[in-house]
Amino acid sequence: MAIVNKDPKELISFGSVKKSFRVGTGDVPVLKGIDISIKNGDFVVIIGPSGSGKSTVLHTLLGLEPPTEGDVSFLGFDLYDLDQDDRAEFRRKNVGIIYQQSYWVKSLNVMENVSVPLLLNGVSEEIARDKALESLEKVGMLNWAEYVPTELSAGQQQKVGLARALITNPLVLVADEPTGNLDSLSGDILMKMLQELNTIHHKTIIMVTHDLQYIPYSTRALVMKDGIIEQSVTKGQPEWKDLTLLKSKK
Amino acid sequence: MEGLNLTKIKKIMTRQEHLKKIIKVPTYIKEVVSFILNSMLFFILLNIYFLPIIFFHILHFFHINFSFVNKLEKRVDIIAHSIVNKYSTPGAISRWQLIKLASRSMSTRKNRTFITVFGVAIGIGAVVFLLSIGYGAETLVKNRVATLDQVKQTNIYTNDQTKLPINDKLLTGFKSLEGVEDVQPIASIVGKVEYNNSNVDVVVLATSNGYLENSDIKLKSGTFFTSEQDWSKEYDNADIASYLNDQKVNAPIVSSTTDSVNVSDQKVLGISDSTTAKSDSTTTETSPIPEEVKNLSSQLGLESAEVYQLLPELSNTVTKDVVINFLSAETLNEAVVSEGFLTATGMDKISSDPVGKEFNVQFTLIGGLIPQLGTQKVLSSQSSYKIIGIIPGSNPLLYIPLQDLKTLGIKNYSEARIIANKDNDIPSIRKAIEGRGYLTQSVQDTLDRIQTLFSGVRVSLLLLGILALSVASLGMFNTLTVSLLERTHEVGLLKAMGMKSTEVKKVFLSESLILGFFGGVVGLILGYLLGYILNMILSFFL
Numbered sequence: 040m041a042i043v044n045k046d047p048k049e050l051i052s053f054g055s056v057k058k059s060f061r062v063g064t065g066d067v068p069v070l071k072g073i074d075i076s077i078k079n080g081d082f083v084v085i086i087g088p089s090g091s092g093k094s095t096v097l098h099t100l101l102g103l104e105p106p107t108e109g110d111v112s113f114l115g116f117d118l119y120d121l122d123q124d125d126r127a128e129f130r131r132k133n134v135g136i137i138y139q140q141s142y143w144v145k146s147l148n149v150m151e152n153v154s155v156p157l158l159l160n161g162v163s164e165e166i167a168r169d170k171a172l173e174s175l176e177k178v179g180m181l182n183w184a185e186y187v188p189t190e191l192s193a194g195q196q197q198k199v200g201l202a203r204a205l206i207t208n209p210l211v212l213v214a215d216e217p218t219g220n221l222d223s224l225s226g227d228i229l230m231k232m233l234q235e236l237n238t239i240h241h242k243t244i245i246m247v248t249h250d251l252q253y254i255p256y257s258t259r260a261l262v263m264k265d266g267i268i269e270q271s272v273t274k275g276q277p278e279w280k281d282l283t284l285l286k287s288k289k
Numbered sequence: 290m291e292g293l294n295l296t297k298i299k300k301i302m303t304r305q306e307h308l309k310k311i312i313k314v315p316t317y318i319k320e321v322v323s324f325i326l327n328s329m330l331f332f333i334l335l336n337i338y339f340l341p342i343i344f345f346h347i348l349h350f351f352h353i354n355f356s357f358v359n360k361l362e363k364r365v366d367i368i369a370h371s372i373v374n375k376y377s378t379p380g381a382i383s384r385w386q387l388i389k390l391a392s393r394s395m396s397t398r399k400n401r402t403f404i405t406v407f408g409v410a411i412g413i414g415a416v417v418f419l420l421s422i423g424y425g426a427e428t429l430v431k432n433r434v435a436t437l438d439q440v441k442q443t444n445i446y447t448n449d450q451t452k453l454p455i456n457d458k459l460l461t462g463f464k465s466l467e468g469v470e471d472v473q474p475i476a477s478i479v480g481k482v483e484y485n486n487s488n489v490d491v492v493v494l495a496t497s498n499g500y501l502e503n504s505d506i507k508l509k510s511g512t513f514f515t516s517e518q519d520w521s522k523e524y525d526n527a528d529i530a531s532y533l534n535d536q537k538v539n540a541p542i543v544s545s546t547t548d549s550v551n552v553s554d555q556k557v558l559g560i561s562d563s564t565t566a567k568s569d570s571t572t573t574e575t576s577p578i579p580e581e582v583k584n585l586s587s588q589l590g591l592e593s594a595e596v597y598q599l600l601p602e603l604s605n606t607v608t609k610d611v612v613i614n615f616l617s618a619e620t621l622n623e624a625v626v627s628e629g630f631l632t633a634t635g636m637d638k639i640s641s642d643p644v645g646k647e648f649n650v651q652f653t654l655i656g657g658l659i660p661q662l663g664t665q666k667v668l669s670s671q672s673s674y675k676i677i678g679i680i681p682g683s684n685p686l687l688y689i690p691l692q693d694l695k696t697l698g699i700k701n702y703s704e705a706r707i708i709a710n711k712d713n714d715i716p717s718i719r720k721a722i723e724g725r726g727y728l729t730q731s732v733q734d735t736l737d738r739i740q741t742l743f744s745g746v747r748v749s750l751l752l753l754g755i756l757a758l759s760v761a762s763l764g765m766f767n768t769l770t771v772s773l774l775e776r777t778h779e780v781g782l783l784k785a786m787g788m789k790s791t792e793v794k795k796v797f798l799s800e801s802l803i804l805g806f807f808g809g810v811v812g813l814i815l816g817y818l819l820g821y822i823l824n825m826i827l828s829f830f831l
Contacts (some may be wrong), residue, residue, distance in 0.1 A: 103785065126788045128380075131787020142782040146394040156786050162378045 045203065050211065050243055051100060052075040056109035058095055070093045070106070071266035079210075082244045084254055087263030093247045095217055096263070100245065101134060102126035114210070131159050135204030139216035141196040143188040150175065150184040153203045174202040178232065194225030201232060212236065213214040214246040220252060230256045254283050316422040330824040331795075334373045336800055338388050341365045351591050364708070382792055402804070409808025410815055412761030416754030417816025418823075423747035425824065430739055435732035438507050440712040441470075443719050443731040447706045457521050463707060466721055468714030473500045473704035474520055476658055480687055483671070484634045485650040491630055491685040493652060495694040501625060501680075503708060509628070509646040511678035516621045517693040518674040526698035528613040529654075533661045539736035579639055613654065614670045616696035625678040626650075627686040647675045647802075650687070658699040662769070669697050761808070769801055 046193035057209045069092045075086065077083055085093045099111055100283040101278050103126075121129060135156075143152050154171035154212040158164070188196055189283040197217055205213055214233070218226035234256040235269045246257070254260050258281055262270035272278045321575040345362045348354075370385055377384040395402045445463075447453045455474065464472045473496065480493035501513045631637040640646060652669040656662040674689065707722070709715050712733070719729045773780070780793055 103784070124791070127784065127787045127789050130785070130789075136785055138782075142778045144390070144394070144782070145776075146390075146397040155783070157388045159378070159382045159783075159787050159792075161383060163383075164386070203812055 045113070048078045049076055050077070050079050050114060051245075052110075052112050053100075054110040054112075056099060056106045056111060057094075058106045058240045059097060060103065069266055070099070073109070073124075073266075073268060075244065075261065075268070077243065079243055079257055080237070080241050082234070082257040083259045084257040085247045085261045085263060086249060086251060086254065087244070087269075088249060091263040092266045093140060093249075093263050094215060096244070097213060097247050101136070102130055119283075131156060133209070135207060135209040135212045135218045137197065137200045137204045137212070137214040139219035141188065141193075141200045141210065143196075145187075145189065148184070149180070149186050149188050149191070149199050152188055153206055154197060156203060156207045170206055171202075174206045175199070178202045189243060192225075193220045194222070194228070197221060197225070197229055198232075201229065205236075211244060212242050212244045216242065216248055217246065218248065218250060223252075226250075226253070248252075251282070277278075294321065317519065327455050328798070330376065331798065331802055332383060332806070335388065335799070335806055337369050338385070339442075339803075341369050344615060361731055363634075369729070382788065386793075387792065387795050388799050388803075391796050392803060394772075394776070395803060401768060405765050405804050406808045406811060408761040408764040409805060410761075410811035412754075412758035413812025414653050414815035414819065415757035416751065417813055419750035419754045419820045420747065421816065421820040422823070423442065423743060423750045425820070426746070427739065427743040429827075430743075431736055434735050434739065437707075438503055438504060439732045440710045440736065441715065443707050443709070443722075443729050443733075445707060445722055446728040447704075447726075448700055448728060451660065454660065455703070455705055455727070457523070459725075460702075460705055461521060463705075463722065466718055468709050468711065468718055470709040470710045471499065471708055472705055473497045473503065473708070474691065475500060475703040476691060476699060476701075477703040478655065478658065478694070479499045479653045480651070481651045482630075482634055482648055482687070483650070484636060485639065487635055489633045489685065491633065491687045493650070493687045493689060495689050495691040497691045500706065503686060503706070506680050509679045509681055511625070511676070513625060513678055514603065514621070514623055514688075515677070515689050516623060516690065518621065518690050522692070522695065524616055524696045524698065526613060526616060526696060529659060529667070529698035532613070532667065612668055612670050613697050615672055615693065617672075619696045620672065620693040621690040622672065622693065623677045623690060624674040624676050624687040625680060626648075626676055627680050627682040627684060629683040629686055630684070630685040631679070632685075643676050644679060646761070647673050647674065649673055650693070652697070654697060654699065655702065658694075658701050660700060684734050765801065765804055765808070768804070769797065772800065773797060787789055 041271040043146065053073045056070055056073045058067070059066040059068040060065075072124070073092075073096060075096075085096060086201065087093050092137035095104060098205040099106055100113070102111075102121070105119050106259070116129070118126060118129070144155060147155070150171045153174055156165075157170055162170075172181060172184060175184055178201050179196065180198050180202060182193065183191060183199070188199060191199065196222075200217070204214075217229055217233075230253050233244055233246070237244050237258070244257075246253075258274045259275070260270075260272045260279075261268050262272070262282070270278070270282075272282050341362075345358075348358055373385045373388070374383045377387075388492075391457075405509060420759060445455060447455055460472045460474055475497075476495040476644055478493050478495070480491050482489045482491050496514075498514050498518055592698075626643075628637070631643055634648065636643045636648070649671050651671045653663065654667050654669060656664050659667075672693075673685075680686075680688075707718060709718055715733055718733065723727050783793060784790070
């Protein structure tokens, strides 16, 4: 594991990452040279139209999709120097994930589903249960602990998903279009929660969305188009205002 | 620094390659072996997981909720937890949770799980049931053919009483063979029974004590021989001795049709019969084949049997009206008779319980039993016998004590039965006997044939069972495939949350093992119950 970390505050870095998928006989380039540096405490939103490569960036970052070219480092580790199982272990120790569509272990109830990440880390059942209840309380879903997740509304499911992502107290929270299936009210509630996590608990959050209206909750926005990062704007920069105004144009 | 490490690593790698070349263990074998070992371990852990749960479920079902039961449950739970989790890697999901995850996801799809388990159970039940039919039928047939005692027995025969006689000397020798428990001779002759002015010829079997007891003959009424008898005791019967002596003195030496035959040996017993006067036979004490036949066979270059075929008059027998008296002080005069005997003599019509009834009988003695008689037959004096036991069977049979016949001067027996200590001793005993030229017959020959027959039957039944089992396993395969496809998202989720591929494999392996485990258990019970029911039905009708 080569140590390439220079900036101690740097958490994740992409060094000219390229990724292409083989479709039929030809290669389809999806990422055409991406450089990203995410620091501890950032709330990064990756936005862009469908097919721009946002989700591929996220999967590459999670260690699920090896790049064709370039380096991905996470906490100073070259992620793809590790084998698949080590990446899995790395992921479950450091990353919490929320998906657009919440997936559940259907045979388990809300509380048990939330405790799964801890159980995967070898934590005993009793401790995992207590932590799960604690985590559910944080997102205000304690009363639904005994329900089966699929019985809940989409907004409630995302809250439970957030509780599950937070239970291991991960360094980084990764969200893949978490508001995609929600109405605007539920979306706002979730985004406020994420913002709180970032500002109060200093969680690093990386969120992919195509919804510009959620940019104001973040601290930085990466605009992707056709496999490259077109624009990288930090909160407070003059372009920030333009970006947040884009939503009214749309 | 890095360069140095690289060369080191390379060195180690080439060494390992070299080692791999020397020890050629294909990786797939290693994988298969480790897979089997892992599955076995998993199976044991699965037992530890499920058995206490099932046990306490049953207790709770019957409302057995004493405080000590609850305490015990907690203790057992802790112990089971620690055993099952002993083999899980720290920092990763515990095996207990893996099994729990698997069993939970199965319990949410109850119908499918139940049907799959039932399919496996039918497959395994079919194998168990069919195999038990095979074994059961074999045991049934074997028990019909032979009792346990009979398996330890072998019968000795001879096809040449003159050359290879079955006599006391031989049997005493056999009795000292290793593994031999007892030797029981039997002499079979013809008897003329006289009862209520009717005469019937019956087969008479003279046996020692214990012979009837060791056969699978059941008494209908009365008893077997009760009086002590010693078959190996020698009796001198003056009648037979003087008769044989008379024959020796009076006998003119008879030449056969071929004049060139020289018979000059003093030992030759030439026996001529004036009343029939058409046949001559000679016997020597030392050689069982008559000198005449011997000479003829050497001249013509034929076997003695072929000489007999050419000149049948040489083997013709002569009946003499000489009566040999019993040594009445030594005879027991007890008789065990068959039902057929009672019908033949008409005794059954006269008395409803013929035990205790008496009848007269006269025996015909032949050369096979008294060597010096050669091909002649002599009659015994008529003697009265008392029926002490009746056995089933429609053939007219009369069993008398061997001692009675021995007082008439018989030296040889028709056959003998050898009883071994263990049935395993029989083959070696038979080998020893056959090595001396005697023939043996044992119920084990039949049993061996039955076993060969049934092993064929078993294989075909097993194939049928395996067919059922393979259909069941295809069903199980199908269930697991569907379950896997259905849970692609779930697997993806678990992997994204950091579950390793091996752990995912373990979850599905647990599911298949649980299915197989319960299928196996239910199948065993099913097969056993079916076998039990069939057994009950059969024992009702057979």
